Amino acid sequence: MxxxxxxLILILTGFIAAVLPQKYRKxxxxxxxILALAAMLGLQPGSMMVVPFIxxxxxxxxxxxxxxxxxxxxxxxxxxxGGFYIMHSESWLEVLAGMVYAGGxxxxxxxxxxxxxxxxxxxxxASSLFLIWCNNTPASRKAGFRYLMVHMTGGNLLxxxxxxxxxxxxxxxxxxxxxxxxxxxxxxxxxxxxxxxVPLHAWITDAYPEATVAGSVFMGGFTTKMAAxxxxxxxxxxxxxxxxxxxxxxxxSCFVIIENDMRRLLSFHIVxxxxxxxxxxxxGNALAVDGAVAHAFTNVLFKSLLFMCVGAIIYTTGIRKIxxxxxxxxxxxxxxxxxxxxxxxxxxxxxxxxxISKSLIMTGAAEAGYLWLEMxxxxxxxxxxxxxxxxxxxxxxFHEDNDNVxxxxxxxxxMYIAMGIASFLCVLYGVFxxxxxxxxxxxxxxxxxxxxxxxxxxxxxxxxxxxxxxxxSHMKPHSQLSLDxxxxxxxxxxxxxxxxxxxxxxxxxxLGEACLVFYNAFNSLMxxxxxxxxxxxxxxxxxxxxxxxxxxxxxxxxSAIGEPMIITMTALLxxxxxxxxx
Amino acid sequence: MMEKLSKxxxxxxxxxxxxxxxxxxxxxxxxxxxAIWDTIPGxxxxxxxxxxxxxxxxxxxxLAPLVQRDExxxxxxxxxxxx
Numbered sequence: 001m002x003x004x005x006x007x008l009i010l011i012l013t014g015f016i017a018a019v020l021p022q023k024y025r026k027x028x029x030x031x032x033x034i035l036a037l038a039a040m041l042g043l044q045p046g047s048m049m050v051v052p053f054i055x056x057x058x059x060x061x062x063x064x065x066x067x068x069x070x071x072x073x074x075x076x077x078x079x080x081x082g083g084f085y086i087m088h089s090e091s092w093l094e095v096l097a098g099m100v101y102a103g104g105x106x107x108x109x110x111x112x113x114x115x116x117x118x119x120x121x122x123x124x125x126a127s128s129l130f131l132i133w134c135n136n137t138p139a140s141r142k143a144g145f146r147y148l149m150v151h152m153t154g155g156n157l158l159x160x161x162x163x164x165x166x167x168x169x170x171x172x173x174x175x176x177x178x179x180x181x182x183x184x185x186x187x188x189x190x191x192x193x194x195x196x197x198v199p200l201h202a203w204i205t206d207a208y209p210e211a212t213v214a215g216s217v218f219m220g221g222f223t224t225k226m227a228a229x230x231x232x233x234x235x236x237x238x239x240x241x242x243x244x245x246x247x248x249x250x251x252x253s254c255f256v257i258i259e260n261d262m263r264r265l266l267s268f269h270i271v272x273x274x275x276x277x278x279x280x281x282x283x284g285n286a287l288a289v290d291g292a293v294a295h296a297f298t299n300v301l302f303k304s305l306l307f308m309c310v311g312a313i314i315y316t317t318g319i320r321k322i323x324x325x326x327x328x329x330x331x332x333x334x335x336x337x338x339x340x341x342x343x344x345x346x347x348x349x350x351x352x353x354x355x356i357s358k359s360l361i362m363t364g365a366a367e368a369g370y371l372w373l374e375m376x377x378x379x380x381x382x383x384x385x386x387x388x389x390x391x392x393x394x395x396x397x398f399h400e401d402n403d404n405v406x407x408x409x410x411x412x413x414x415m416y417i418a419m420g421i422a423s424f425l426c427v428l429y430g431v432f433x434x435x436x437x438x439x440x441x442x443x444x445x446x447x448x449x450x451x452x453x454x455x456x457x458x459x460x461x462x463x464x465x466x467x468x469x470x471x472x473s474h475m476k477p478h479s480q481l482s483l484d485x486x487x488x489x490x491x492x493x494x495x496x497x498x499x500x501x502x503x504x505x506x507x508x509x510x511l512g513e514a515c516l517v518f519y520n521a522f523n524s525l526m527x528x529x530x531x532x533x534x535x536x537x538x539x540x541x542x543x544x545x546x547x548x549x550x551x552x553x554x555x556x557x558x559s560a561i562g563e564p565m566i567i568t569m570t571a572l573l574x575x576x577x578x579x580x581x582x
Numbered sequence: 583m584m585e586k587l588s589k590x591x592x593x594x595x596x597x598x599x600x601x602x603x604x605x606x607x608x609x610x611x612x613x614x615x616x617a618i619w620d621t622i623p624g625x626x627x628x629x630x631x632x633x634x635x636x637x638x639x640x641x642x643x644x645l646a647p648l649v650q651r652d653e654x655x656x657x658x659x660x661x662x663x664x665x
Contacts, residue, residue: 257641258650371617378626379633386634455607456626462600463630469589471638480650490656 005049005061006036006076007106007120013083014099018092025095026087026414032099033079036106040076043110045069053115057171063112066441067293071109071229073439074300075102077425078221085308085418086214088315097130098218105222109229113171114162117230121158121194125151128223131215132207143210146486150193150203158190177237187234195227196271197278198248202486204270209263209320213311216263217418221304224270228277228296237284245279246376248272253383255484257391260321260477262310265387266303269346272380273299279373280361286442288364294436295361298353298429302345305422306388309339312411312419313396319405322392322477327401335411336397338419343393345426347385350457353426356433356448363446382464390468395476527551600627 013032017025049062064072079102086098104127107120129151132144164183165171176184193200204224208216235241252272259265273295280292312335313328314320329336345352348359358381365373429436433448468475525532528551537556608623619625 253637254641254645255649257637258646366617366620374617375619375629378629379637382630382633383637386637450611451606452611452620455603455611458603459600459607459624459626460630462596462603463627464634465596466593467631467634467638469592471642474642475638478650479653480646481653481655482646483649483651483655 004035004039004042005107005110006039006043006072007103007110009036009039010076010079010103010106011100012103014096014103017099018096022090022092025092029083029087029095029099033076033083033102036103037073037076037080040069040072040106043069043072048112057115058113059116060112060172061107061116062110063172064110066439067232068109068229070293070297070439070441071225072106074297075106075109075222075226077421078102078300078304079106081304081308081418081421082214082218082221084414084421085217085311087414088412089212089214091134091212093130094134094212094215097127097134098214101127101131101218101222105226108226112173114165114173115171117173118155118159118162122155124223124226125155128215128219131218132211134215135210135212137210140210143207146489147203147207154190154193154200156190157186157193161186161190173233175236176234191227191230191234192244194223195231195278196224196248196274197244198251198271198275199485201248201271202484202489205264205267205484206486208267208270209261211263213315217304217307217311220266220270220307221300224274225296225300228274228292228299231278232281232289232292232296236281236289238282239284241278241282242370242373243282245275245277245282246373248275248278249380250376251275253380253387255482256383256387257475258477259387259482260323260479262313262320262322262392262396263307264482265322265392266306266310269306269384269388270303272384273303273346275380276358276361276377279377280364283361283365283368283370283373285364285368286444287367287446288361290437290440290442290444291357291360291362291364293440295354295357297436298345298357298426301422301425301429302342302353305338305342305419305426306346308415308419308422309335309342312415315415316407316409316411317405318408321479322395323479325396325402325405326399327397328405329397330401331405331407332411334416335419338423339397340389340393341423341426343389345430347389347461348381348457349389349461350430350449350454351427352430355430355453355457356436359448359453360446378460382460385461385464386468390465391475391477399476530557 009032013028013036016032017028020028043062043064045064045066047062047064048060051059051061053059079099082098082102086095089095089098101124104120104124108117108124111117111120125148129144129148132140132147134140161183164181164186168183176187189200193203196204208219211219231241249272252268252275255268256265256272259268277292277295277299280288280295283289310320313325313332316332317325317328319325341352345354348354358377362374362377365371365377437446530537530552535557604624604627611623619629
């Protein structure tokens with residue numbers, strides 16, 4: 001199996017599924033990602049797939065070490081879950097986009113050179129766009145367009161950085177920490193946009209809620225985690241990342257408490273969780289970097305599970321706002337179970353996946369001397385528990401029944417299978433953390449199941465419930481929209497563009513007017529050049545019966561025929577006389 | 583009345599679990615952290631309570647009035663209503 005590229009298998013799966021009739025589509029969607037996962041398992045750190053390109057350049061489609069093997073593995077697992085989750089889709093385009101997107105993500109993860117990376121990077125941006133547009137609403141079309149603009153900007157920045165690298169003779173991807181040249185900043189901006197680094201993150205909270213139900217699951221599991229992988233690969237140990245990461249975590253922590261749209265809330269959580277990863281890779285010691293890798297890994301599992309659960313609720317009820325839901329546990333008990341597994345995982349409850357990865361980052365930060373960072377990440381963890389397990393969990397599933405909540409269509413079995421796989425993995429890795437720890441790239445010694453870890457988390461989580469209950473009547477979100485950084489390009493930037501456009505139009509119109517005035521003046525001036533030269537006409541009246549014509553008329557300025565005739569004859573006579581006299 | 587009772591029960595369970603964890607921490611935990619909150623038993627109780635209140639109050643009282651708008655905010659005003 002080692003000769004097969006898992007990403008290319010996924011892309012091929014997408015094309016096969018797209019051309020098949022809908023009733024047969026489930027077969028490639030189930031088998032293709034499993035084959036990709038098998039191909040991934042057939043690869044090991046050290047595996048390579050190199051294809052000759054032009055001018056001696058080689059494309060490293062696969063260049064594996066422990067880190068990208070782990071990411072490749074979890075992305076293939078995500079593709080398996082995604083394949084099941086998207087089976088119900090009636091749109092061939094959505095299925096194609098989803099699988100090509102998954103293949104692109106695996107392609108970026110496994111590759112070893114810049115050119116292959118940018119190719120797959122752009123492929124992910126282009127294919128994921130259709131997961132938004134396939135929702136086919138006015139809001140999704142506009143959000144998709146903004147998503148396209150942001151990602152093309154990010155992609156071009158990355159391309160510019162890669163161009164500098166490749167033109168400088170560096171073909172293979174390496175850690176950029178310490179270089180601080182133009183390429184470093186361009187690549188950081190390009191990757192930072194995809195990693196949803198605040199303030200470049202607004203595309204995520206803008207676009208993800210507008211994607212299709214399955215599309216948001218794919219996007220929630222893939223793009224930011226792929227960018228997190230690139231961040232770890234390229235910028236491990238860059239101190240600036242600590243500050244960016246902690247700001248992301250705290251920024252998202254505040255917004256999730258007031259947000260009402262389920263998928264928008266989860267999108268803010270993506271920003272927050274990527275903040276943990278970015279801070280961890282910024283710390284740079286083995287424990288924190290491995291924590292960042294582990295947290296990205298676990299994030300794929302529980303974040304996709306959360307998106308699957310809210311997607312199932314939206315699919316069956318058509319409702320996406322928390323304040324319009326209530327009592328869902330009676331109608332969708334299995335979804336409730338899966339949701340709470342994901343919520344416990346993301347909150348860091350012991351024996352769920354978040355616990356084994358978050359604590360690595362926090363301990364790594366403390367060991368490196370960043371005690372304030374550990375404190376900030378603890379507070380961000382509390383916010384996660386507060387907003388997902390408590391706020392979403394209570395108001396969606398257990399709050400008083402809402403008559404609007406009607407199960408219009410049942411949750412497809414394939415969706416349950418996908419949620420079941422994700423839930424199983426969330427618990428499996430939570431109970432047996434060594435399954436993950438043994439695969440982490442750096443060597444470290446850490447015991448997660450210690451009494452002080454347990455007591456700390458139990459205290460943090462139990463006590464956080466008390467303020468929530470005390471303030472319960474105010475915790476229910478309202479039907480309002482939270483402005484984010486996308487406001488800058490949806491309001492002032494639009495006004496700026498409209499203003500510049502109006503100014504250009506007004507300038508064009510004024511120049512047109514000025515040209516017309518000049519043209520008319522020139523015309524009237526040049527209507528009769530003889531007048532301009534102060535020459536009087538020889539004839540003032542017209543030859544015929546009509547009026548005297550205005551402007552220049554040659555007839556009026558032509559002299560009588562006699563005068564030139566006399567001059568000519570005189571000259572002729574003089575000439576003859578001179579010749580005769582000689 | 584029932585709601586008040588169940589609320590009271592939840593409070594008691596939470597306080598009980600916290601108290602048990604505190605006792606276990608004092609008796610059995612061997613903290614190997616570096617910060618003051620790793621060495622003082624029950625420090626996480628204070629962090630959680632204060633942190634949670636701070637987050638709720640900041641978000642609800644300061645952030646929400648600043649950033650929350652009507653849901654059709656972007657659709658009115660002509661910039662986004664091209665449909």
